[in-house]
Amino acid sequence: MGPEDLDKVLRLLPPGDMREEILVGLDTQDDAAVFQLDEETALVHTVDFFTPIVDDPYAYGQIAAANALSDVYAMGGVPLTAMNIVCFPCSLGMDVLAEILRGGLDKVRESGAVVIGGHTVDDEEPKYGLAVTGKVHPKRILTCKGAKAGDALVLTKPLGTGILSTALKGGFLEEEDLVEAICGMARLNRDASRAALDAGAHACTDVTGFGLLGHLLNMLPEQGLGCEIKVSSLPLYPRVEEMASMGMIPAGAYRNLDFLAGNAKFAPDVSDVGKYIVCDPQTSGGLLLAFSPEGLADFATCMAEGHDWFLIGEFLESEHPLIRVIG
Amino acid sequence: MGELVDARGLACPAPVVKTREALKSGASHLEVLVDNATARDNVTRFATSQGCQVDVLEEGAFFRIHIRRESPVEERSLEASVAPECRPGTESGKVLVLSSDIMGRGDQELGSILIKAFLNTLSESETLPWRMVLFNRGVLLAVEGADTVTALSNLATLGVEILVCGTCLDYFGVKDKVAVGTVSNMYEILDTMFMASSSITL
Numbered sequence: 040m041g042p043e044d045l046d047k048v049l050r051l052l053p054p055g056d057m058r059e060e061i062l063v064g065l066d067t068q069d070d071a072a073v074f075q076l077d078e079e080t081a082l083v084h085t086v087d088f089f090t091p092i093v094d095d096p097y098a099y100g101q102i103a104a105a106n107a108l109s110d111v112y113a114m115g116g117v118p119l120t121a122m123n124i125v126c127f128p129c130s131l132g133m134d135v136l137a138e139i140l141r142g143g144l145d146k147v148r149e150s151g152a153v154v155i156g157g158h159t160v161d162d163e164e165p166k167y168g169l170a171v172t173g174k175v176h177p178k179r180i181l182t183c184k185g186a187k188a189g190d191a192l193v194l195t196k197p198l199g200t201g202i203l204s205t206a207l208k209g210g211f212l213e214e215e216d217l218v219e220a221i222c223g224m225a226r227l228n229r230d231a232s233r234a235a236l237d238a239g240a241h242a243c244t245d246v247t248g249f250g251l252l253g254h255l256l257n258m259l260p261e262q263g264l265g266c267e268i269k270v271s272s273l274p275l276y277p278r279v280e281e282m283a284s285m286g287m288i289p290a291g292a293y294r295n296l297d298f299l300a301g302n303a304k305f306a307p308d309v310s311d312v313g314k315y316i317v318c319d320p321q322t323s324g325g326l327l328l329a330f331s332p333e334g335l336a337d338f339a340t341c342m343a344e345g346h347d348w349f350l351i352g353e354f355l356e357s358e359h360p361l362i363r364v365i366g
Numbered sequence: 367m368g369e370l371v372d373a374r375g376l377a378c379p380a381p382v383v384k385t386r387e388a389l390k391s392g393a394s395h396l397e398v399l400v401d402n403a404t405a406r407d408n409v410t411r412f413a414t415s416q417g418c419q420v421d422v423l424e425e426g427a428f429f430r431i432h433i434r435r436e437s438p439v440e441e442r443s444l445e446a447s448v449a450p451e452c453r454p455g456t457e458s459g460k461v462l463v464l465s466s467d468i469m470g471r472g473d474q475e476l477g478s479i480l481i482k483a484f485l486n487t488l489s490e491s492e493t494l495p496w497r498m499v500l501f502n503r504g505v506l507l508a509v510e511g512a513d514t515v516t517a518l519s520n521l522a523t524l525g526v527e528i529l530v531c532g533t534c535l536d537y538f539g540v541k542d543k544v545a546v547g548t549v550s551n552m553y554e555i556l557d558t559m560f561m562a563s564s565s566i567t568l
Contacts, residue, residue, distance in 0.1 A: 209379030211386075286382040286412030290404045311411075 043298045062177060063114070068257035069183050070110040070245055073175060081177045085110035087247075088124045088168020092204040092322055093221055094214055096135045100142020101225040103167045106247070106323035108150050111173035112232035113245040113326060115181035118173040121147045123157025126166040139167050150227055179236060181243035183257045186329030190241055192266060192352040193338065195231040196223050196325025198251060198316060199279030206287040212278065220276040224323040231326045231348065234341035239334045246324030250295040251317045252362055254327055256302050265357025269365050270313045274349045283312040283319075291320035299362070308366030317364060329354060368395030373405060374428055381405040382412045385433070389416060390523050392546070396433040406431065417525055459563030462488075462495040464504035467512075469568060481507065484568070485517035494526050495566075497558050500547065501531035509535075509543040518546040529554060 040048075055065035062081055063073040071085035087107040091099045104121070111118045123143060127136050147154050152171070186192075203220050206212040214221075228245060235243055246254050251273075255266055295318035296303075305314055325347075330338055335350070342348055355363075371388050373381035381400050388396050396413075400406050406422060406429045413420045413433045421432040468477025469484055485507070488494070498521070500508055507514040508530050522528055528547030535541040535549060559565060 205379050209383045211379075284411060285415045286408035286410070287379055288404075288408055288411070290378050290402075293404045293407070 043294065062180060063182060067182065067184070068244075070113040071116070071173075073114060073116075073177075073180055075177050079176065081175050081180070083111045083114050083116035083173040083175050084170075085173075086124070086168065086170040088126075088166050089322065090164055090166050092200070092224075093207065093217065095221075096138035097142040098221050098225060100139040100144075100167060101146045102142075102221070102323050103139075104143040104146035104169055105225050105227050107169040107171050108146070108152070109228045109245045109247075109323060109326075111171055112228040113181065113183075113243055114173075114175055115179055115232060115236050115243065116173035116175035118147075118150050118152035118171050120155045121152050121169045121171045123154060123159075124166070124168050124170060125157060125159040126162035126164070127159060128163055128165065129161060131165065136165075139165075143167065143169060146225065146227070150229060181232070181235060181240060183242055183244040183254075184260055185242040186258055186264060186266075186354045187241055187331070188264060188354055188356040190329040190331055190354040191335045191350055192255070192268065192354060193328040193330060193335070193348055194246065194251070194274065194325050194351050195228065195328070195346070195348045196226070196246075196323075197274035197276045197347070197349075198246070198321060198324070199276040199283075199319060200224055200322045200324070201250075201289045201291060201319040202279050202283050202287055202316070203276060204322070205289045206278075206282040206285075209287055211282060211285065211287055216278060217276075223276060226323075228326050230343060230346055231328075234338055234343075234346075235326060235328050237341045238330060238337035240328045240330055240338070241334070242329040244327050246321045246327055248291065248320045249298075250292060250319050250321065251324075251327070252299055252303055252364070253295045253318065255362055256299060256360060258327065258329065259302075259360035259362075261360065262358060263356065265355050265359070265361040265363065266352055267355055267363040267365065268317070268352030270309050270317065271366060272349070272351050273317070274347070274351075275316065279316060279319075280312060283316055288312075288315045289320060292318045295320065302360055303362045303364060306363070306365040309364050310366070313366070314364075368397050368432070368434075369393040371396060371398045373409070374399050374401040376400075376405070378404050378408055382408050385409050385412060389413075389418070389433070389435070390519055392519070392522070394435040396431075398431040398433060399428055400431065401428040403429075405429075409433075416523065459561070460493075460495045461558055461562035461565040462498045463559075463565055463567040464498060464500045464507060465502050465567060467503040467506040481568075482514050482517070485514050485521070489517045489520040489524065494521065494524055496562075497527045497529060498547075499529050499531075499550075499555055499558055501534050501555065503534075503538075505530050505534040506538065506540070508545060508547045509540045510545045511543075512545070515545045522546055529558060531555065
């Protein structure tokens with residue numbers, strides 16, 4: 040669902056129960072909920088599932104699991120257990136489902152967690168994902184708020200998975216054209232999360248359905264802080280710009296752009312497709328992190344070689360939560 | 367009156383896919399009906415990227431998008447004004463001559479495979495010729511049933527002018543089976559060769 044619709048629905052509900060053990064709950068735009076057990080331990084809870092975004096069932100399973108696990112990493116947590124959520128048409132063949140689950144299982148194992156159960160529903164369109172429980176030290180939780188003016192904004196995976204999967208669906212691209220994006224989506228945010236904790240990140244979230252700008256807006260408090268990002272410095276998967284300029288822009292990107300309304304200002308040198316690329320809904324996107332200059336240097340050291348990360352902008356003082364996008 | 371594509375009620379990317387199919391099939395004037403702003407913008411974006419002239423009319427609950435394919439010269443200027451880095455370049459002056467339905471001399475079967483691969487690769491290439499001239503057995507690449515018609519149609523959609531020798535079509539008795547390109551004559555072929563900044567003969 041788009042951010043606007045979700046907002047409308049949540050307004051219809053009574054406010055969530057307040058209990059002091061709830062360290063992160065419904066009242067913030069964070070990626071997962073955190074419930075404190077004792078001085079040393081808090082549980083991180085999250086759930087995410089979606090329809091196939093690639094044809095290869097094993098890759099789909101891996102991506103869905105990496106995506107679900109990412110919410111735990113975005114809170115600075117370590118995943119412990121996972122439960123499968125499966126909607127599947129029996130007509131599609133049980134070997135396909137087995138491949139999806141194998142992809143998910145391999146990814147969960149790679150994270151160090153265990154799959155300990157799940158639930159299946161007969162459904163026309165397949166959907167797969169996981170509910171994940173992790174643990175985090177109550178004093179070492181990463182949340183989406185906490186960035187300060189002067190902080191560097193870092194992203195740890197390229198953008199464009201929504202545009203590419205739309206192009207795949209429309210027959211403009213073949214699955215071979217998405218190899219880099221598939222590898223990127225299947226990659227765990229584990230190492231980036233650990234490095235962010237060690238380097239003392241001020242704030243952290245992961246980029247998913249609301250797009251880069253939507254999740255960046257979640258990092259801004261109601262007043263006092265803005266952010267500037269440079270479109271030309273954004274990492275993109277191959278062929279994203281080309282596909283966007285051919286009209287392969289998912290409806291979600293339009294919704295995300297609408298929702299930003301007054302909170303985003305685009306410089307005249309930002310191209311038409313650039314506006315949609317920064318709003319493109321991502322599947323299993325990278326972490327979005329805020330670092331002080333010293334923290335950024337530590338992060339660069341902590342990120343082992345072969346791990347991508349990109350400096351894409353800077354937090355600035357601003358009366359209103361405003362994202363300035365320059366070309 | 368152009369061909370009508372009714373894409374109302376369809377979610378992205380289906381309206382763009384239907385528009386692309388219609389343009390690929392050779393339509394030079396299309397009217398696409400869509401019922402949401404996302405589809406309107408995506409179809410407009412796609413048609414513009416293909417060098418077409420686009421006008422959008424809002425008609426109550428839906429949008430009527432007029433798409434007209436322009437001549438290659440106007441296509442280029444249009445393309446350049448949108449997003450030059452994403453457009454395949456149509457270089458005026460470069461002429462590709464296909465004088466045979468196979469690529470290279472020697473094995474017939476291998477030659478057929480090669481010419482198909484050549485045309486597929488060309489249709490995905492950044493640099494496109496201005497015109498292609500098909501004569502002798504080369505005309506057989508452009509007639510119904512040839513497995514090279516799709517690639518040639520893609521090239522035509524991208525703005526490459528394909529001239530097919532009429533005398534040759536007559537000789538092979540396939541003049542009524544031309545699936546892509548315009549039937550041409552020796553004057554035009556000669557003109558094309560003289561105007562060419564460079565010509566490549568396969």
